[in-house]
Amino acid sequence: MNPVAARGLLLPEADFPPSFRWGVATSSYQIEGAVAEDGRTPSIWDTFSRVPGAVAGGDNGDVACDHYHRMPQDVALIKSLGVDTYRFSVAWPRVQPGGRGPVNPAGLAFYDRLTDELLAAGVDPWVTLYHWDLPQELEDAGGWPSRDTAYRFADYAMLVFDKLSDRVDNWTTLNEPWCSAWLGYAIGVHAPGRKDYDASIAAVHHLLLGHGLATQRMRAAATREHTFGITLNTGTADPLTDTETDRAAARRADGMGLRIYLDPLRKGGYPQDMVDDLAARGTAFPVRDGDLAIIATPFDVLGVNFYFGQDFSGTDEQGSLVDEDGHPVVRAVLPDRPRTAMGWPITPERFTQLLVRLHRDYPGLPLVITENGAAFDDVADESGFVTDDDRTAYLAEHLAAVAAAREQGADIRGYFAWSLLDNFEWAEGYAKRFGIVHVDYATQVRTPKQSALWFRDTIARNRA
Numbered sequence: 046m047n048p049v050a051a052r053g054l055l056l057p058e059a060d061f062p063p064s065f066r067w068g069v070a071t072s073s074y075q076i077e078g079a080v081a082e083d084g085r086t087p088s089i090w091d092t093f094s095r096v097p098g099a100v101a102g103g104d105n106g107d108v109a110c111d112h113y114h115r116m117p118q119d120v121a122l123i124k125s126l127g128v129d130t131y132r133f134s135v136a137w138p139r140v141q142p143g144g145r146g147p148v149n150p151a152g153l154a155f156y157d158r159l160t161d162e163l164l165a166a167g168v169d170p171w172v173t174l175y176h177w178d179l180p181q182e183l184e185d186a187g188g189w190p191s192r193d194t195a196y197r198f199a200d201y202a203m204l205v206f207d208k209l210s211d212r213v214d215n216w217t218t219l220n221e222p223w224c225s226a227w228l229g230y231a232i233g234v235h236a237p238g239r240k241d242y243d244a245s246i247a248a249v250h251h252l253l254l255g256h257g258l259a260t261q262r263m264r265a266a267a268t269r270e271h272t273f274g275i276t277l278n279t280g281t282a283d284p285l286t287d288t289e290t291d292r293a294a295a296r297r298a299d300g301m302g303l304r305i306y307l308d309p310l311r312k313g314g315y316p317q318d319m320v321d322d323l324a325a326r327g328t329a330f331p332v333r334d335g336d337l338a339i340i341a342t343p344f345d346v347l348g349v350n351f352y353f354g355q356d357f358s359g360t361d362e363q364g365s366l367v368d369e370d371g372h373p374v375v376r377a378v379l380p381d382r383p384r385t386a387m388g389w390p391i392t393p394e395r396f397t398q399l400l401v402r403l404h405r406d407y408p409g410l411p412l413v414i415t416e417n418g419a420a421f422d423d424v425a426d427e428s429g430f431v432t433d434d435d436r437t438a439y440l441a442e443h444l445a446a447v448a449a450a451r452e453q454g455a456d457i458r459g460y461f462a463w464s465l466l467d468n469f470e471w472a473e474g475y476a477k478r479f480g481i482v483h484v485d486y487a488t489q490v491r492t493p494k495q496s497a498l499w500f501r502d503t504i505a506r507n508r509a
């Protein structure tokens with residue numbers, strides 16, 4: 046019997062067609078470990094996690110889930126969940142140490158074996174080329190604020206594409222460029238930890254340029270059909286109150302969070318209101334002739350990562366309209382809801398709102414949910430099993446939200462749970478557990494949680 050039904054939990058049951066994709070997701074630095082093996086060189090996360098105070102608990106990805114050594118067992122685990130798709134990322138510094146020059150065959154061989162293992166298990170590989178592990182040498186040469194990094198990324202993408210495209214159908218260029226640009230270069234809470242607003246604006250443009258260059262080159266080299274895409278982190282930005290000031294703050298948050306990515310990708314240019322706002326701050330996207338056409342290269346699917354929605358206020362807590370530098374206040378206010386262990390409010394109805402809005406504002410673009418999930422303070426029993434009612438409910442409510450958006454016409458083709466395994470949650474280290482499978486970091490034993498069993502049964506029910 047379904048473990049959740051057996052416990053008498055009442056969860057929404059959503060229906061999806063047989064063609065709907067079901068997957069689980071991970072990323073390289075968060076699970077692989079083996080950071081110095083087979084020629085891999087350091088990434089910005091190896092460096093950043095060494096900075097005192099940068100990562101909770103002083104944690105780093107040196108060992109992580111030791112997936113590099115346990116890959117065949119992990120693929121068997123994925124298969125046991127009944128998913129049809131596995132979304133993973135490729136570590137750039139494994140494939141191309143230092144971020145330029147020739148391929149490192151030993152590093153690329155890992156992803157070659159992973160691909161074969163997945164296909165043999167009947168699981169479709171969904172490759173993300175960049176999930177934040179920039180080779181440190183490229184950061185030393187300027188990182189994403191430097192235009193050259195976009196070209197380096199396209200070269201690297203081709204090394205992976207040349208090797209795997211005979212077997213891999215699904216190609217995502219970037220994961221969440223907002224996090225790379227904003228968290229990494231503007232506020233410095235993620236690698237490389239820089240705090241430079243103008244650099245972050247340059248990073249946005251060069252990330253998008255890298256996406257466009259890579260997509261063009263992969264498509265030109267393709268000898269069969271592929272699905273090309275990019276994954277964005279999305280949320281909703283609602284005005285806290287219906288005042289002009291709060292509406293302006295919500296517009297700015299939505300502009301910086303979503304539209305400065307999707308408008309150039311789908312509408313051929315940066316949104317004018319954001320260009321004007323940046324000009325008022327004395328900065329601009331470093332656009333050169335031809336860039337916007339490259340960025341607007343057609344792609345086939347938008348990966349949507351969703352965790353929660355927010356409200357925005359245009360005044361700070363003291364009622365001021367401007368911050369200490371004289372810029373308009375954009376203050377996030379979390380909706381008053383139950384929270385996850387990350388402190389994130391649980392807002393499934395805003396997920397529906399977002400998906401319907403993406404369908405309306407960016408028509409003709411199929412969507413796949415490439416990440417959705419939650420961290421909670423799990424308690425494992427003696428056998429390692431976690432009865433995670435909270436995570437199970439989160440997943441069920443968000444799947445129901447996806448179904449509701451589909452009913453309203455949004456073209457959503459799949460849903461991948463974040464994450465397969467408990468893993469290195471960036472600046473939060475190992476303290477925050479997002480896995481549907483529990484990892485005992487001392488022994489590396491994996492134990493599917495209740496949420497994993499529920500996910501497996503939900504997939505089976507929808508296929509039946």
Ligand code: FCB
Pocket residue numbers: 072075220221224278350416463470471479
């Ligand atoms: C996303 C990241 C992913 C994970 C989740 C919780 O922003 O893409 O790696 O950390 O958040």
